[in-house]
Amino acid sequence: MFWGKRLGSVALALLGCLILQRVGLGLNSYFQTMLVLAGVYVTLSVSLNLINGITGQFSIGHAAFYMIGAYSAGVLARAFYVPLDKSLYSPLNNGFQGLVQSISPGFTCQLQPLMWLIGVMIAGAIFAAVAGFVVGLPSLRLKGDYLAIVTMGFGEIVSIIVRNQEPLGKSYGLEIKPTIPSIFLTWLLAVVCIAVCRNLLKNVHGLSFLAVREDEVASSAMGVNVTRVKVAAFVLGSAFAGAAGAIYAHSLGFVSPTNFSMDISFIILTMVILGGSGSITGATVAAVVLFYIPEWLRDLKTIPMAGFVGAIFATIMVVALVKRTLDGFQEKGRKTAMIFASIGAGIVMTIALRFALKGVTGLEGSIDGNKLRFVVLAAILVILMLLRPQGIFAHHEFSWKWVKGLFKKKTAVSA
Amino acid sequence: MSQHVAVVPQENLVETELSLLRLDKATIKFGGLIAVNQVSFELQKGDLFGLIGPNGAGKTTCFNLITGMYEPTSGVITFRGRKLNGTRPDKIASLGICRTFQNIRLFSALSCLENVMVGAYLRHKTSLFSALTDIPPAIKETQALKDEAMHWLSVVDLAHEASRRSADLPYGSQRRLEIARALATQPALLLLDEPAAGMNPLEKEDLLLCVRKIRDEHDKTVLVIEHDMKFVMNLCEKIMVLDHGEEIAYGPPSEVRSNPKVIEAYLGEAV
Numbered sequence: 214m215f216w217g218k219r220l221g222s223v224a225l226a227l228l229g230c231l232i233l234q235r236v237g238l239g240l241n242s243y244f245q246t247m248l249v250l251a252g253v254y255v256t257l258s259v260s261l262n263l264i265n266g267i268t269g270q271f272s273i274g275h276a277a278f279y280m281i282g283a284y285s286a287g288v289l290a291r292a293f294y295v296p297l298d299k300s301l302y303s304p305l306n307n308g309f310q311g312l313v314q315s316i317s318p319g320f321t322c323q324l325q326p327l328m329w330l331i332g333v334m335i336a337g338a339i340f341a342a343v344a345g346f347v348v349g350l351p352s353l354r355l356k357g358d359y360l361a362i363v364t365m366g367f368g369e370i371v372s373i374i375v376r377n378q379e380p381l382g383k384s385y386g387l388e389i390k391p392t393i394p395s396i397f398l399t400w401l402l403a404v405v406c407i408a409v410c411r412n413l414l415k416n417v418h419g420l421s422f423l424a425v426r427e428d429e430v431a432s433s434a435m436g437v438n439v440t441r442v443k444v445a446a447f448v449l450g451s452a453f454a455g456a457a458g459a460i461y462a463h464s465l466g467f468v469s470p471t472n473f474s475m476d477i478s479f480i481i482l483t484m485v486i487l488g489g490s491g492s493i494t495g496a497t498v499a500a501v502v503l504f505y506i507p508e509w510l511r512d513l514k515t516i517p518m519a520g521f522v523g524a525i526f527a528t529i530m531v532v533a534l535v536k537r538t539l540d541g542f543q544e545k546g547r548k549t550a551m552i553f554a555s556i557g558a559g560i561v562m563t564i565a566l567r568f569a570l571k572g573v574t575g576l577e578g579s580i581d582g583n584k585l586r587f588v589v590l591a592a593i594l595v596i597l598m599l600l601r602p603q604g605i606f607a608h609h610e611f612s613w614k615w616v617k618g619l620f621k622k623k624t625a626v627s628a
Numbered sequence: 629m630s631q632h633v634a635v636v637p638q639e640n641l642v643e644t645e646l647s648l649l650r651l652d653k654a655t656i657k658f659g660g661l662i663a664v665n666q667v668s669f670e671l672q673k674g675d676l677f678g679l680i681g682p683n684g685a686g687k688t689t690c691f692n693l694i695t696g697m698y699e700p701t702s703g704v705i706t707f708r709g710r711k712l713n714g715t716r717p718d719k720i721a722s723l724g725i726c727r728t729f730q731n732i733r734l735f736s737a738l739s740c741l742e743n744v745m746v747g748a749y750l751r752h753k754t755s756l757f758s759a760l761t762d763i764p765p766a767i768k769e770t771q772a773l774k775d776e777a778m779h780w781l782s783v784v785d786l787a788h789e790a791s792r793r794s795a796d797l798p799y800g801s802q803r804r805l806e807i808a809r810a811l812a813t814q815p816a817l818l819l820l821d822e823p824a825a826g827m828n829p830l831e832k833e834d835l836l837l838c839v840r841k842i843r844d845e846h847d848k849t850v851l852v853i854e855h856d857m858k859f860v861m862n863l864c865e866k867i868m869v870l871d872h873g874e875e876i877a878y879g880p881p882s883e884v885r886s887n888p889k890v891i892e893a894y895l896g897e898a899v
Contacts, residue, residue, distance in 0.1 A: 421746060430733060436749070
């Protein structure tokens, strides 16, 4: 019974990733890269959530583990990777290839490098885990802001070392030979990362992680080995970041220190906090959304000035309405309905104002949308944090029960 | 629920006396301040022992010494014949000493049941790896510990609040939840740091019965710090009074109550 269910969910995960790969191969290379990067960011955000949200260790050096994974993949590829001759493919490999090809054509030529990618992922994870262990050690004594400074310092140290080492390509970066953009493996890693965190939280072991976040003194008095929990969180979280780094390196075929700078750490941290610190669902959703919004805004061409001004007015109105709804209404169902209604009203207002303001002098021109993309992103972040400081999902996880609760008539007694 | 009864270690049968915890001239200095000065006492199995004294007398520091939060500057603390000096707090908890806190320290974002489960977690046997892969032994163990936590919640009459966030509980219930959490580690010795603080008379009465029940039915030894004289005199069989880190009186409640030194410490010198 149990194993049937378990095998079923594993098969479902594999199938889901294969379908994603299949869909991805139909798109152009830009979207393929987008899909891979989205998977990488989901892994990064969920793994940082383990350290930051679940165990409560404020780490802002996550990009360093990501970088270590990427560079170890790069160095290993340059040192050991030899492109295999077709004739050298083993019969086993050929058989496997045939099987995979029948499920997913277009996969074949990548199979042998795929094995390499799996190996390199494991290596990257191990290197990053060792680094995570080293950073985990000071966290035994430091808390909050102080730990944040140490992890930030660690991030800078890694970056500076890379910038100054000839074999690591200095500031120019490293070219990595086999480019293997595998959507399948990237998302499989993300799914495994999510599954591991979910399993942890389902188990009594996970409670010890949460206990350390809530109160270290009390948890050690209850027999929780705080040292072990913190180091375990750092090692696990950084291992996943390292594996994601290895995938990133091989999917782009190039790494340079600027790809892993401090702002990447902050973006990952923003994903965790925006999604709701401690919520795996939140970290996943926020990673996809925050990664996708700037890319999507890149496509914005020219926007008429009138439309832009209208959008600003509409946003202010929606924010005010939603704020009132959140403060005032008790019934959850009506709350949800009101929020959707306000957003709808905002869209209508934007369109209406766009035409209404067309004639006003000074608003005839248009502006370059592409230049506005980070302004828009920042505005979204500010508004979200104002309306929901606990993050989109707060401490909730996705479940059908939770979704139903949002539409309930009466205020649900917290279950 | 038979497996939830505290395990009495075999070596206790061999021991000639029932001595559980012994403080031998325990002292701790913070810079120039001597917080606890040469305090010695001994707890027998099944004792209800009270530790009282005015504010700043060093009672909570005593607790911190016993539970390993601080290491004594000098003196020896032994538990079941084992020296505790320099042992980590979580190790001491696993040896069978568990405490509550003066300023409630619950895991506030967790539910009541989860709080107690953290206490029960002490006796987990599965590895972290099996938890991460969510295999049957880990699932079974989590369920078993959950049942056990539920049992301890019902001991302190909080079973109906199991799924409530612990921070949302009323004050008196939070105190009792802390006791349940400590009990879930199945300690031989339970340390209660001002369990009745901030409770109304009715809640105090309940707590008194609850602590007695824990001692009598669950076979625990209890060491209590308390300010409420009436509570402590009713509850404890032996009382030690500390002032400025030193022992000033020791004995049964009736003796301690009339001890002139104790009256002086609490009320000040006669003019």
